[in-house]
Amino acid sequence: MLIETLVYKILSAPDAARAREYGHTDTDLDARDGYVHLSTERQVGETLALHYAGQSGVHLYEFAAERLGGNVKWEESRGGQLFPHLYAVLRLSDAKRHWALEIDAEGNPVLPEELR
Numbered sequence: 001m002l003i004e005t006l007v008y009k010i011l012s013a014p015d016a017a018r019a020r021e022y023g024h025t026d027t028d029l030d031a032r033d034g035y036v037h038l039s040t041e042r043q044v045g046e047t048l049a050l051h052y053a054g055q056s057g058v059h060l061y062e063f064a065a066e067r068l069g070g071n072v073k074w075e076e077s078r079g080g081q082l083f084p085h086l087y088a089v090l091r092l093s094d095a096k097r098h099w100a101l102e103i104d105a106e107g108n109p110v111l112p113e114e115l116r
Contacts, residue, residue, distance in 0.1 A: 004064035006096070007038040007072070007084045010048055013057025025090045036086035038063070038072070043081065045111055048101075058109040062097040063090070 011019055011027070019025045030036045039047045044060070052058050065072045071088035092098075101109035110116075 002066070004066055005084075006041055007063050007065045007068075008041065008044040009036065009038055009061045009063065009090060010044065010052060011059045011061070012052065012055055013059075016057070016059040019092055023092055025092070034087075035073075036088075036090045038065075038084040038086055040084065041115060043083065044115065046078075048109055048111065053108050055109060056103050056107065058101045060099045060101055060112070061092065061095040063095055067094060 009025060011025065015025065015027045025036060027037075048058070048060075065084055068086055068090070069088055072084050072086050074082040075085050077083040099112045101111070104110050
């Protein structure tokens, strides 16, 4: 049995709406940096807290890195951690799972129970 490496893409409400319209992600940050920013299961909570605090309508997509065409590179980023970066188009149809994230009492998006 093949064990898949799960990676996650967080999208703000406007980026999620654009992704649904296009069928793939298209964020300003990814366009500027030249790759799609992804997180591992261990990194996604911190990424969510650092970059999406106070936002509602945030969406989370789960992908198997091995099914993204071999274009995932593991590169050093925040605090020396290796983050998955995709050098290709990230199609929503390739997602294994998707969540529209709930917000907590402070108005911050929270991870789904199965990822906490």
